[in-house]
Amino acid sequence: SAVISQKPSRDICQRGTSLTIQCQVDSQVTMMFWYRQQPGQSLTLIATANQGSEATYESGFVIDKFPISRPNLTFSTLTVSNMSPEDSSIYLCSVEGDSLSYEQYFGPGTRLTVT
């Protein structure tokens, strides 16, 4: 299994500002995923980040709002830009597990509150 860390673990930000969340994995992985869990909602995939290529965004999420970097095989960042209170969520990164299963390993999450 992969060990994943995220920074920061939580933050309170003012509307209109941006926050960059870091995700570090203890092994090299091809694909990294960014999810959001809004209060009372399901875990929703924001985008898939492959090293060396542009991230692939899910419907409803755009690069201008959630730019992603993937500089190497163990690290990724997600930026939440021009924040509004609706962006208050837990943001999680994850990586794929065994290639024979669909299991994913998740980081501990970043709890973001926008005031």
Next chain:
Amino acid sequence: DQQVKQNSPSLSVQEGRISILNCDYTNSMFDYFLWYKKYPAEGPTFLISISSIKDKNEDGRFTVFLNKSAKHLSLHIVPSQPGDSAVYFCGRGNTPLVFGKGTRLSVIA
């Protein structure tokens, strides 16, 4: 449109009894399902999975049942323990994973 639905936001069960968490899905083409458990301030952790070629998968105290005709799966925890208190998400396998909203299980000692 929610592809995976968990209609019970919460469930309370006494220690030692059975916990049954339910999940419905909309697309009969889905062929792999997973259950994740999430404690506060931690990321979800994989619990158990089931492929559509099976109707049951068991791992210790945890058993997942799949009813393809009803497009329904359930997670049974027997016997329930206080440490099982967490939020449980069912999800459709295949990338990208699609999760339900979760069910908060409280096991009361």
